[in-house]
Amino acid sequence: MKRSCNRKETKTVNRVARIRKALVPVAFLLPFGIIFCMFVIFPFIFGITISFFNWNMFDASRTSFAGFGNYYKILFNSESIYFSYFWNGLKNTLLFVAISVPLLIILPLIFAGLLDRKPYGFRFFRFSLFVPTVLSISTVVIIWSWQFYANGGVINEFLKKIGIGGPNWLNAQPWAWVAILIVTLWWTIGTNMVIFSAGMKNVDQSLYEAAKLDGAGAIRSFWHITLPGISNQIVLCLLMTMIASFNVYGQPQLLTGGGPVIDGDFTTTVLMMRIRTIGMGANANPGVSSAMSVCMGIIMIAVSIVQSRVSKRRGD
Amino acid sequence: MAEKRKRRLNKGRLISMAILIPITLLWLVPLVWGFVTSFKTDADIDAHLLSFIPREFTLDRYIKLFTDFEQYPVLLWLWNSVYTAALYTILHLVVVSLAAYAFSLLRFKGQNILFTCVLATMMIPTVINLVPMYNMMVAFDWIGSPLALIVPGAAGVFGLFIMRQFFLGIPKSLIESAQVEGAGQFTVFLRIVLPLSSSAFMVAGIFAFLSNWNDYMWPQIIMGAEDIAMMTLPVGLSLMQGSYNYDLGLTMTAAITSAIPVLILFMFTQEKVIEGIATSGMKD
Numbered sequence: 097m098k099r100s101c102n103r104k105e106t107k108t109v110n111r112v113a114r115i116r117k118a119l120v121p122v123a124f125l126l127p128f129g130i131i132f133c134m135f136v137i138f139p140f141i142f143g144i145t146i147s148f149f150n151w152n153m154f155d156a157s158r159t160s161f162a163g164f165g166n167y168y169k170i171l172f173n174s175e176s177i178y179f180s181y182f183w184n185g186l187k188n189t190l191l192f193v194a195i196s197v198p199l200l201i202i203l204p205l206i207f208a209g210l211l212d213r214k215p216y217g218f219r220f221f222r223f224s225l226f227v228p229t230v231l232s233i234s235t236v237v238i239i240w241s242w243q244f245y246a247n248g249g250v251i252n253e254f255l256k257k258i259g260i261g262g263p264n265w266l267n268a269q270p271w272a273w274v275a276i277l278i279v280t281l282w283w284t285i286g287t288n289m290v291i292f293s294a295g296m297k298n299v300d301q302s303l304y305e306a307a308k309l310d311g312a313g314a315i316r317s318f319w320h321i322t323l324p325g326i327s328n329q330i331v332l333c334l335l336m337t338m339i340a341s342f343n344v345y346g347q348p349q350l351l352t353g354g355g356p357v358i359d360g361d362f363t364t365t366v367l368m369m370r371i372r373t374i375g376m377g378a379n380a381n382p383g384v385s386s387a388m389s390v391c392m393g394i395i396m397i398a399v400s401i402v403q404s405r406v407s408k409r410r411g412d
Numbered sequence: 413m414a415e416k417r418k419r420r421l422n423k424g425r426l427i428s429m430a431i432l433i434p435i436t437l438l439w440l441v442p443l444v445w446g447f448v449t450s451f452k453t454d455a456d457i458d459a460h461l462l463s464f465i466p467r468e469f470t471l472d473r474y475i476k477l478f479t480d481f482e483q484y485p486v487l488l489w490l491w492n493s494v495y496t497a498a499l500y501t502i503l504h505l506v507v508v509s510l511a512a513y514a515f516s517l518l519r520f521k522g523q524n525i526l527f528t529c530v531l532a533t534m535m536i537p538t539v540i541n542l543v544p545m546y547n548m549m550v551a552f553d554w555i556g557s558p559l560a561l562i563v564p565g566a567a568g569v570f571g572l573f574i575m576r577q578f579f580l581g582i583p584k585s586l587i588e589s590a591q592v593e594g595a596g597q598f599t600v601f602l603r604i605v606l607p608l609s610s611s612a613f614m615v616a617g618i619f620a621f622l623s624n625w626n627d628y629m630w631p632q633i634i635m636g637a638e639d640i641a642m643m644t645l646p647v648g649l650s651l652m653q654g655s656y657n658y659d660l661g662l663t664m665t666a667a668i669t670s671a672i673p674v675l676i677l678f679m680f681t682q683e684k685v686i687e688g689i690a691t692s693g694m695k696d
Contacts, residue, residue, distance in 0.1 A: 118520070120518065120597050121514045121518045121520040121523075123598075124510045124511060124513055124514035124518065124597070124601075125510070125511050125514045127506070127507045127510055127511070128507045128508065128510065128511035128567050128572070129511075131507060131563065131564070131566050131567040132530070132533075132567035135541075135545070135548075135563070135564040135565070135567065136533055136536070136541070136567060137533070138544075138548075139540075139541035139544040139545045139548065140533075140536050140540055140541055140544075142544035142547070142548075143540040143541055143542075143543060143544040144540065146543060146544060146547070153547055153550060154550075207432075207435070210428040210431055210432050211428070211432075213424045213425060213427070213428035214424075214425050214428075215425050215426075215428040215429035215432055216425055216426070216429045217429060217432075220436070221429075221432045221436050222686070223682060224436045224439050224440050225435070225436060225439055226686065227443075227675065227678065228439070228443075230622055230626070230674050230675070230677075230678045230685075231626070231671050231674065232625065232626040232627075232628060232645065232646040232649070232670065233626070233628045233646065234628060234645070234646040234647075234649035234650040234653065234667070234670075235646075235649060235667040235668075235670050235671050237650075237653060238446075238649060238652075238653050238663055238664060238666075238667035239442050239443065239446045239664070239667055240442060241653065242442075242445075242446065242449075242660070242664060243442055248458075248461065250442075250445065250461060250462065253461050253462055254462060257462070282439065282442070287689055290686050290689045290690055291689060291690060293690070294689075294690030314424065314427075339537075342537075342539075343538070343539065345628075345629050346628045346629065350650055350653065350654075368539065368629075371539060371542065371543070372542070372629065372633070375542065375543035375546065376543070376546050376633060382543050382547065385543050386540070386543045386544070389537075389539045389540045389542060389543060390540055392537065392539050393536075393537035393539055393540045396537045396539075397535065397537065400535070
């Protein structure tokens with residue numbers, strides 16, 4: 097009798113101990129879990145939901161189900177103003193991705209390759225090329241606006257000195273895009289450069305020695321040893337850079353304001369700027385804006401899948 | 413032979429240096445020029461725009477910025493940016509280090525699946541979250557509140573990843589011996605794991621600080637229509653840049669002022685920042 101009672105007691109004690117033990121990870125995960133679910137998972141689901149509604153943020157009674165109405169509007173209904181906003185913005189975003197991503201990979205590769213040869217003053221070079229990445233986009237744009245002003249800007253003033261008439265950088269095409277591209281390169285190149293640099297440090301040095309014995313020059317050994325040696329980093333940077341370029345916002349918003357407008361075409365208004373202005377503010381249409389975001393998200397995911405397929409096949 | 417090899421090595425170093433010098437100068441010109449120009453008089457800027465040496469050295473703009481808070485609240489913006497970024501960093505580190513401990517040093521059912529799921533959310537295009545987050549901020553009445561800049565981003569997956577990697581490298585024997593002495597998990601976390609992880613905290617912390625400090629679109633959404641005194645630096649500066657009420661030299665000086673604290677922070681933490689970014693490239 098006494099024995100069985102004891103056993104029961106230890107059983108409950110065990111159970112309590114077990115539950116307590118099971119609760120430990122929960123306690124550690126709770127703060128992260130709450131914030132993560134609330135501000136990462138929930139908005140994602142909420143955003144997809146909004147895209148199927150005529151959403152009114154301030155008056156719930158004026159919110160109604162729209163089905164694929166918002167998607168139809170932006171994708172196919174050429175009568176709708178949102179149709180032109182979406183396709184124009186998408187065209188500009190894709191243009192920026194197409195011209196910026198290759199340069200944002202190739203230039204950092206070259207810089208990292210040069211740094212990998214351990215130049216005298218290595219730390220100074222690395223510091224200088226990396227340092228713009230720690231500045232905010234507002235600071236960057238203020239500094240660069242001075243370089244680009246058509247009259248009284250540093251670049252055109254310099255060009256005048258050597259007898260060349262400079263273009264109206266921020267108000268004519270293709271110069272507005274060139275300016276946005278220059279600012280983007282200057283601002284963000286450091287991250288990829290540092291990642292490539294670290295990858296190059298891990299490449300087996302004996303391979304270079306062997307290549308040298310075979311009479312390969314610096315450029316050939318860069319091409320045949322360094323690049324394959326850091327293929328992981330290249331694939332990763334390609335993905336991150338592509339995502340960042342799709343999300344471009346600050347550079348065109350602050351540098352060109354989405355202009356110049358040529359024949360009613362907002363030539364540097366990227367999709368993110370449309371999503372931002374349509375989704376918020378006095379005349380907001382969150383449903384349409386969310387539908388645009390979902391479309392943009394699908395395109396981004398599709399591009400990353402294609403890209404990872406291609407790079408995997410290359411790797412085999 | 414040894415002599416010859418040394419000389420050849422030097423040749424490679426010299427050539428790369430020779431190529432890097434002009435590139436680097438080009439890279440530094442806008443920054444250095446902006447810094448110098450902030451000390452020039454207006455007349456001097458007009459007459460000698462390209463000169464890197466002020467003919468007449470003036471501190472007028474800095475004095476204006478540092479004394480006239482009503483009209484040029486740059487110092488207020490600086491303070492707003494500092495304290496939101498600092499609070500954000502602290503919250504992020506607390507939240508992420510606790511979760512990283514669970515994902516690395518505890519054992520529970522579904523651990524790996526859960527961690528994979530969390531990592532997988534990095535693929536969610538953040539653009540989809542933008543409008544709903546704005547709706548939520550309106551519902552919470554967080555428009556114009558620093559809370560909107562501090563809380564939502566605190567569960568950053570990148571920081572979680574860095575911490576977990578680091579915690580996995582802590583010798584198990586240390587933790588086990590503490591447990592033998594009867595220490596609970598939280599005690600182990602506080603007394604053993606935290607003191608060993610200062611470098612992981614540094615890397616994740618610098619990252620969090622810089623990303624919050626430099627964020628533009630989200631703070632602009634939250635603070636853009638609010639009282640000018642509530643703005644963070646990037647938002648306030650963009651306001652100055654887009655407004656005709658501020659002259660260009662002053663805007664440039666404000667931009668330089670805003671850059672100096674981060675540049676100093678970066679000079680001292682350069683190795684950590686670069687190491688952190690390099691680590692992010694090492695994951696598969």
